[in-house]
Amino acid sequence: MIAITEEPINTQAVIDAVQADGAGAINVFIGTVRNQTQAKPVIQLDFEAYDSMAVKKMQEIADQATARWPIQKVAIVHRKGALQIGEAAVVIAVSTPHRKASFEACEFIIDTLKQVVPIWKKEKFEDGDVWVAAHP
Amino acid sequence: MIAITEEPINTQAVIDAVQADGAGAINVFIGTVRNQTQAKPVIQLDFEAYDSMAVKKMQEIADQATARWPIQKVAIVHRKGALQIGEAAVVIAVSTPHRKASFEACEFIIDTLKQVVPIWKKEKFEDGDVWVAAHP
Amino acid sequence: MQVKIALFGITKEIIGASKLNYQLSEKADVNQLLSSLKADYPALQKLTSLMIAVNDDYATPEQTLSAHDEIALIPPVCGG
């Protein structure tokens, strides 16, 4: 399961997608909307995605992880649109025979996703909006 | 939420328990029953727990993790009784402001849990039962 | 040749549209496109980074463009 969605992410469905009889470990990462950035209160987050390229890049990252760790199954779902505090922006699930690989692979996936997947985040504060990371 | 249960673990409820407005990351570890141990097919797993001490030790591990990482909330639920292939034996969820700490804290918790929490696992094979790790 | 460029995030705001029809010399490469865009829209120069994607992949600076390519301007990404 590799997808961009405008609906709230169903975390349980993402986890269910990596169930495998040979898996002894599932690691799940959920990126949620925090109520602040550098101590400034955030009201809302808007995520924009270049859907076709984002899905292609997420699939490439999943393939890279699978080449490097003994992954049974992997799922990556990223949300776009307007998100409220506490909502999940991304859910990643990885199943492996043993636990260490599940942690390593899941962390690799979120770290790489943040570097290469064409998704943008605009933070809405009381005094205006900021495209995160756009400016030095 | 720190608990030993005989019922199937509700993963979503464990995740919901660590929701926090200041959290930007949730890491979840699910230990599931594999269909094999060293290439030998496993039919079923039986978990036995010294409940009162297990809960006390899980709480201590949660406290140690909270002292070491900026954890918002932590939940640890371990199941006991008879488990089938694919079922979750343990679900750990940790919420933190940033992602790296969520991975580190969650891995610390499962690693330490496996060392100190008084829970025992009996693997049932077609040709007999084995208490895991009991003998060298 | 004329290329179509998809715009996202802050580049959409800087250029004021989500699609841009843009005139380029035949066989222009990615470097030329970036230079030209930065000259036409100076605010692009202030971004932390600016990449070009061609057909859903990051393009190298020397990559030659064609009118059929699906081109996108990629400002600093920030998913997750």
Added chain:
Amino acid sequence: MQVKIALFGITKEIIGASKLNYQLSEKADVNQLLSSLKADYPALQKLTSLMIAVNDDYATPEQTLSAHDEIALIPPVCGG
């Protein structure tokens, strides 16, 4: 004194009960209890490790036991 010992996992099978009433000299310590149990139930000697818990905590070898303690025999743990 007589102590009650809770048994789990493989120790329950070795000793054949989930609770054991066991006779110990007054002020016996954890080391003495372990030695005595291993003498009475030699199969305990073959375990990878064997710990004693007193009142829900791992006990040190020199810890003195009393008849009111909640004592448990802890074979190698394997949760998760």
